[in-house]
Amino acid sequence: MNRAVLVVIVDFLLISLVTLFNANKTPLTLQQKSGGETGVEIQSVQDMLDTLRQALAEERTTRTQLNTRLTQTQATLQEREQELNVTATQAQQLQTNLATATARVQQLSEERARLEERQQQTQAALGALQTQQNAAQADIQSLQSQLETARTESVASKSKLDAMQAELNARRNEAGKMQEQISSLQQTALATANAKEQLAADLGSARTEATLVRQQLDQTKSQVNTLAAEKNRAETQAETLAHGLTSLAKSVADDRPLTANAVYNDYLTNRLDLRFQAHRTALLGLGGNRNDESKTILFNDGKLDYVVYHLSQTPLPSWGGTPDWEQLTGSISHGSVTSSLALTWLLNLDPRILVSPVEGANAARLGVKVYRLAADPAQFQQAILVGSKEGYYGEVEFKLDPQHPQYLRMKSPVLGHIFGKFAPTRGDLVFSKKDELIGMMVNDSYCAVLKVISAQYGLRFGTSLGTQRTSLLGAAVAAQVQTLPFKLQ
Numbered sequence: 001m002n003r004a005v006l007v008v009i010v011d012f013l014l015i016s017l018v019t020l021f022n023a024n025k026t027p028l029t030l031q032q033k034s035g036g037e038t039g040v041e042i043q044s045v046q047d048m049l050d051t052l053r054q055a056l057a058e059e060r061t062t063r064t065q066l067n068t069r070l071t072q073t074q075a076t077l078q079e080r081e082q083e084l085n086v087t088a089t090q091a092q093q094l095q096t097n098l099a100t101a102t103a104r105v106q107q108l109s110e111e112r113a114r115l116e117e118r119q120q121q122t123q124a125a126l127g128a129l130q131t132q133q134n135a136a137q138a139d140i141q142s143l144q145s146q147l148e149t150a151r152t153e154s155v156a157s158k159s160k161l162d163a164m165q166a167e168l169n170a171r172r173n174e175a176g177k178m179q180e181q182i183s184s185l186q187q188t189a190l191a192t193a194n195a196k197e198q199l200a201a202d203l204g205s206a207r208t209e210a211t212l213v214r215q216q217l218d219q220t221k222s223q224v225n226t227l228a229a230e231k232n233r234a235e236t237q238a239e240t241l242a243h244g245l246t247s248l249a250k251s252v253a254d255d256r257p258l259t260a261n262a263v264y265n266d267y268l269t270n271r272l273d274l275r276f277q278a279h280r281t282a283l284l285g286l287g288g289n290r291n292d293e294s295k296t297i298l299f300n301d302g303k304l305d306y307v308v309y310h311l312s313q314t315p316l317p318s319w320g321g322t323p324d325w326e327q328l329t330g331s332i333s334h335g336s337v338t339s340s341l342a343l344t345w346l347l348n349l350d351p352r353i354l355v356s357p358v359e360g361a362n363a364a365r366l367g368v369k370v371y372r373l374a375a376d377p378a379q380f381q382q383a384i385l386v387g388s389k390e391g392y393y394g395e396v397e398f399k400l401d402p403q404h405p406q407y408l409r410m411k412s413p414v415l416g417h418i419f420g421k422f423a424p425t426r427g428d429l430v431f432s433k434k435d436e437l438i439g440m441m442v443n444d445s446y447c448a449v450l451k452v453i454s455a456q457y458g459l460r461f462g463t464s465l466g467t468q469r470t471s472l473l474g475a476a477v478a479a480q481v482q483t484l485p486f487k488l489q
Helices: 003-024 028-033 035-255 260-270 360-366 470-482
Strands: 272-279 289-296 298-300 305-310 327-334 337-341 343-347 353-358 370-372 382-386 393-400 407-410 429-431 437-441 446-449 455-460
Touching: 003 035, 260 382, 260 393, 260 429, 272 305, 289 305, 305 437, 327 360, 337 353, 337 360, 353 360, 382 407, 407 437, 455 470
Parallel strands: 298 370
Antiparallel strands: 272 289, 272 327, 298 305, 305 353, 327 337, 343 353, 343 455, 382 393, 382 429, 393 407, 407 446, 429 437, 437 446
């Protein structure tokens, strides 16, 4: 059934239902009077529903037939596609066969051309042979003519033949005499050969003796070389042992723990004066200049030389909202030698720890020791803590923190191991007992361990900072520190 017809039937059914519903709302008396008419309408609705059911059944039947046709059509289409694929495969195979046949035809054509060329060459050779045969026939005729002439002349040459025979006999006699001379010469040659063999035997004996002497000489040389090689091995082993003893002595010396006095004395000899100068325009009575001074050392991470310091030892802010510095310079000095710092880096390890790279030439001019970073901070149970300002130092026991392996927790120092007014604070340097730099205190309990120098922020020193806003740097530091556990803040 058509979809439009189905829609009309459904609309009619809805109108009939609405009419029936309105009829049910009339008074009871009215319903009693019009009972016959209502029954007619209900019968009409029932007929309409039957018609609708029949239409739906026909629609379902039609849809089923269409689905069946569609399935058949799809199957036919798949068969056609398979046939098309087979045809395409056959066409491709035919193209391949055609290409092969074309190549074979071309090959046969080339072979035919070569055969024709050989045939032409054979015909040319046959012509040359025919020419030679004709020439040979002419020569045969000429030789026959000469033979006849020679036969005629042979009669006249018989007398000459007799004379030649006599001469031959004389020559034979001479040959006999020469044969006798040859026999005599052969005997002389035999005697000479015997003498030569004797000389060869003597020469062989001499050569054998020379070979024996040469072998003895080679054995002597081999023994000399063996002795020389053994001597070289002995010397090499001696050098290796000496180097091993030296390395062992050096290793023992390196592994021997130093005292706190020795480490502190080395620090006093090689420490640097660190100075920062900052300036900004005075605002609301606030000072526009600031100078900070502290002590530091040079260290090397395997690539570059650096000086290390704490954020609190610089004019840089540790929180946001402060006025920006317009000028900021830094320098290090040792004795009368001063070197300017070009820039500062805030480490990824902890933004409160800052480093400044120092060129190798400037580090050499300062004439101080460049400390190595401790490869194994946990080698000893104690570390040497040196105050950055107050001049105190001492041995401090530390503990590893499994949750924060990049930090060491410093325990309260024993009074007997303290020298000076001991109050650990941020910025204090921590050394191993091998006089290597472990790191720097970030607060009064934890030390940040320096291993790999990796920076997250940088600021270039100069008389004009330009767009480098120090307040934003302070805000970034404060935000990152707030994310750390309370014990590390």
